[in-house]
Amino acid sequence: MKFQYATLWSLVFLILLTTSCTTEKKESATLLIYGGPIYTVDSTQATVEAVATKDSVIQFAGSLAEAERFLGEDTQRIDLKGKTMTPGLIEGHGHFMGLGYNELNLDLMHTTSYQEIVDAVAEKVKTTAPGEWITGRGWHQSKWTEMPEKMVNGFQTHELLSAVSPDNPVYLRHASGHAGFANSKAMEIAGLKAVSNEGIDLFEIEGGEVMRDEFGGPTGIFNERAMTLITKHIPESTPEQDAKAFEMAVAACHRNGITGFHDAGIGKETIALYDSMKDKDKMKVRMYAMLTGWDKELLAEWYQKGPMIDADHLVTIRSVKLNCDGALGSRGAWLLEAYTDRPGHFGHETLPMDFVKETALNGLNSGFQVCAHAIGDRANREILDRYEAALDEVSDGTQDHRFRIEHAQHLHPDDIPRFAELGVIPAMQAVHLSSDRPWAIDRLGEKRITEGAYMWQDLLKSGIPIVNGTDVPVEPLNPIASLYASVSRKTLKGTPEDGYEPAQKMTREQALRSYTLDAAYGAFEENIKGSITPGKLADFTVYDQDLMTVPEDEFLKTEVVMTIFDGEIVYAKEE
The missing domain is CATH 3.10.310.70 (Diaminopimelate Epimerase; Chain A, domain 1)
Known part of the structure; x- marks a missing residue:
């Protein structure tokens, strides 16, 4: 009899244990997404059949059969019907309010x-x-x-x-x-x-x-x-105009599959606006904001209180933006040698280089990343020199500073390996090549173009990631155009046939990483976003074509058809 009772209790315990484990494993998903190619940008599994999310977090990524274990009565199913999904795209360098105001103004x-x-x-x-x-x-x-x-x-x-x-x-x-x-x-x-x-x-x-x-x-x-x-004579915008521009910028991001945004230079008023929008639950893009380097009082205030790393992952401030030269189109980029089409003119140093070193030292001491705008080869060299001097003076070699150079568009060949050597991230906007390369050769001449312009593959091979983007509103926000430029090095009209300096093309995998995981790395956020990995945030972009296989001449016809932010559908294109 004792043996029978013992056997019975063992059986009951086994049933309870099995039920408990099954319940734990089968916590119901909020979303189940399947039915098309899903590129994870996760090195452990490049593609999966299905993704399950629980509220704002990725719960599972793998086979559809395993994912169905997470189905519950309230699980929303999204059948991709052959469409393609990737991690949510990150605009790695843009001007958020400029995007909104570009839609309000001419x-x-x-x-x-x-x-x-x-x-x-x-x-x-x-x-x-x-x-x-x-x-x-x-x-x-x-x-x-x-x-x-x-x-x-x-x-x-x-x-x-x-x-x-x-x-x-x-x-x-x-x-x-x-x-x-x-x-x-x-x-x-x-x-x-x-x-x-x-x-x-x-x-x-x-x-x-x-x-x-x-x-x-x-x-x-x-x-x-x-x-x-x-x-300085143009009247400031009203709070109502700012709010409208903000909302229009959020909507534009959703239409373009953008779930994260590196805002390249903001002041006190914009910080206050973002805080207000977050409080009103209107911050539907993950904002990584850079403090404008023009405002020394603002910088001093933030150096004292330190970075603001948002636990909600909506508004994070831990970097400083410096504007160190101009643009090539206006012949303001600061060059080592004179402009080919304007002899005697070298562009403009728009910020004293002593201030770049001072900011780098303050950044290292206060925990702030420094992101310096540099387009011309001299500007890039001068900034690398100042970064290196600051690192030699302060860092013990273990600090994860992730300093950046925004644009890094035209480099002297000697400076290309220095990015990886110093751990400086180039934040480059590939679409600039499509727009600028046809006339950039007039500014720089063939030698400077072929040896140092838009050197994506050389930088990647040196061991440093590239953060991609559009510099909106300098270029339209459309990430498809920048991805196309990355892999083709052609104008958006498809010329020339083999692309400009084709050895510098990115692979499609590299291009997608530059808009997802590498962009997240450029903001210290690779552990929470940038790949479809369980435990990361549930941000996804869905396209009507497969970015990895669509023929190059059909690539630009790709459209974003759905954007999922924080586990919720925030944009769906009407069929």
Whole structure:
């Protein structure tokens, strides 16, 4: 009898144990996604059949048969029906509020001539009260299909623009953001009608340039730091406008499959806005924000209190953005040798290099990453020198600083291996090659282009990851265009046939990593996002074509059809 009772209790215990284990293993998923290629960017399993999520976290990634163990009564099923899924894409360098305001103001991104700009402003004047500012962004003279009759240093002059807007001040930012175009009314408000005042040249400004005509008068083009002569007179945006621009930027991210965003340079007002949006549950993009280096008081405040690493993974501030030179399109990039198409001109050092070293030292001592904008080869070299000097002075070699150079677009060959040697991450926007390469050779000449421009594969082979992106609103946010540029090195019209300097192409796997896991690494966030791995955040992007297999000439037709953020569908394209 005792043996029978013992056997019975053993059987009951075994049943309870089995039931307990089964219950633990079968905790119901919130989402079950299956039915198409799923690329994980996880080295342990490159592809899976299914993914299960529990609320905002990935619960399982593997075979569909195993994933079905997580099905419950309330589990939402998403059948991809042959569509492709990857980790949520991360915009590795952009300007979030610039994205929103580009949708609110005049968007000149697709203009192909000066006359189109004039026509757009003339149309805007009809609905704008006299005296009210008209602002916009996106024009790029090197992309025009026809040039105006009158040009100075490769730029248009203001007369046509001023003629259609006599009563409204107008300021139109270059696509790069490193130059601006003002009409006569805007220059009048800025007090720049005269060349000099009491013997002082009003147009001389350190780190910038006011373009002048043959008579010494302003042409309307303000380069680099000279832009402040105009911009300081433009009224600040209202809280209502800021909120609207923010919401439009979030919606644009969702349409483009962007779930994370590295915001390259923000001030106190934007920080306050982001905190407010988070409190209102409107921060539906994971924001990795860089403090603007222009505000020394802001930097001092943050050095004292230290980084803000958000436990909710929505708004993190642990980096500083420095603007150290200009853009190639406006001939503001700081070069070691003069511009091929403007002899004697080397671009602009827009921030003292002593301040770069000072910031690097402060970053190392206070736990802040430093992200320095550098496009020209001299700017890149000078920054690497300052980073190296700071590391030699402070670091014991074990500190995980992950300093970055934003753009790293044109490098001297001697400086390419220094990125990996110093642990400096290049945050490069591949789509810039598609837009800039056809005319960049005019600025730099063939030798500098072939040896040091957009050196993606050389940098990757040296052992350093690349963070990809678009620099929106310099380029449209569309990640498909930047991924295409990464793997083809062609313009968005598909030229040239083999791509520019094809040895520097990324593989498709490298390109996807640059928008996911490597972008997460560039923000110290590779342990929480960037791959489809159990325990990481449930952020995904779904496409109507397979990015890994679609023919190159069909790649740009790929569309984002669904974006999942924090385990919830935030965008679904209507079929």
